[in-house]
Amino acid sequence: MGSKYVSSSVIKRLPRYYRFLGYLMEDGMVRISSRELAERMGLSASQIRQDLNNFGGFGQQGYGYNIESLYHEIGKILGVDSGFKTILVGAGNLGHTIALQIEYEKRGFDLIAIFDKKESLSGQMINGIPIRSANDIEDFCKDNGVKVAILCIPYEAAKELTPKLVASGVVGFWNFSHYNINEEFPRVSVENVHLNDSLMTLCYQVLHETTL
Amino acid sequence: MGSKYVSSSVIKRLPRYYRFLGYLMEDGMVRISSRELAERMGLSASQIRQDLNNFGGFGQQGYGYNIESLYHEIGKILGVDSGFKTILVGAGNLGHTIALQIEYEKRGFDLIAIFDKKESLSGQMINGIPIRSANDIEDFCKDNGVKVAILCIPYEAAKELTPKLVASGVVGFWNFSHYNINEEFPRVSVENVHLNDSLMTLCYQVLHETTL
DNA sequence: TAGATTGTTAATCGATTAACAATC
């Protein structure tokens, strides 16, 4: 979709809009103004209107936004119905949890296999998804049109595996490792989750009492 | 430490500097210029010098930066030796993994207890840390000077528990729930980990092929 | 000393906020 470029600051706010609108729907609300939504979310009304207008005019002057329709519009923009074929690599503690914890279907993904180099795990299931041998990753990706890989493996393993995945058609990575995928592969989409970095940031804040 | 305010864009980069400098040390390197570090990290030399100079002049003209000393300086700034007394709440799948996965001592924290409302878990250990009854949280925090809480519980539970924790002296939260702590408690330090939001951002990127 | 590279000031770029005309 060669749509116009939208800055990542805006994109990062979309899931939160989506979530909030979901709450409002549950509460049975029908319409909301940018001013009121801003108040509830702790943003400015200006920012909300600017953000949304990157994608089109979803509101109506004098009325505001219809909550249900805006919810669905943002869902469409995010691609929550995309069902991208996805694999998870690394069935260790973290991988196992990430496999169980996330509602992939609701977020645009279809998790179809888990891989681990430990042969003894092969054939086991996590949440109805089979664990397979790491040897089969490349063939599996090519045969099944896998688009996204979730990396729950250490740096070295990620560095070694990534080129193979890219060569097999993977274009998106949810990366829990410290390996910097975009350095070697600037064209694939990457979303990093660096838990350690997040925690150290908290340490700084507590130490320096960032109390605003 | 009422040091001068440093923007969160800068703070978020510190853990990555720290990590990179660690790698360089392992490789036995002694000095590095901002230009070379920038190249390796995919940043600009200007940015690195600006970032560091928020905290002091750690370099030397004509020479660059001593890697080991810069590593320790950044460690000090982040507070990796703070050992803040910390509890984790919610020993479900995610909580269990977060307890196991993170090297708290190296990041400035001292994880001393895990709490869960499920009484049957009480007395069990995760990684040498005892699981306790959720009923005892407040007393435990007060008695042990707990400064930080890791919330691996759902929205409603987080909303209910947070005021009690704050009243018991907790000033920092590593928050895996969707409850917005800073809305009610603007003065505590919060670092959110929103896995779902991160994943949806990836979905957008893949769908729109942000290929740059 | 001459060369290299910092620390820091100035210029640019991008993101947020404010303002207001368009319009439901």
Add this chain to the structure above:
DNA sequence: TAGATTGTTAATCGATTAACAATC
């Protein structure tokens, strides 16, 4: 119609990049 609220342009603010004098 009058009031409300959007979509959008202009103004502001902050963060990044460029430039260069200071200095090791």
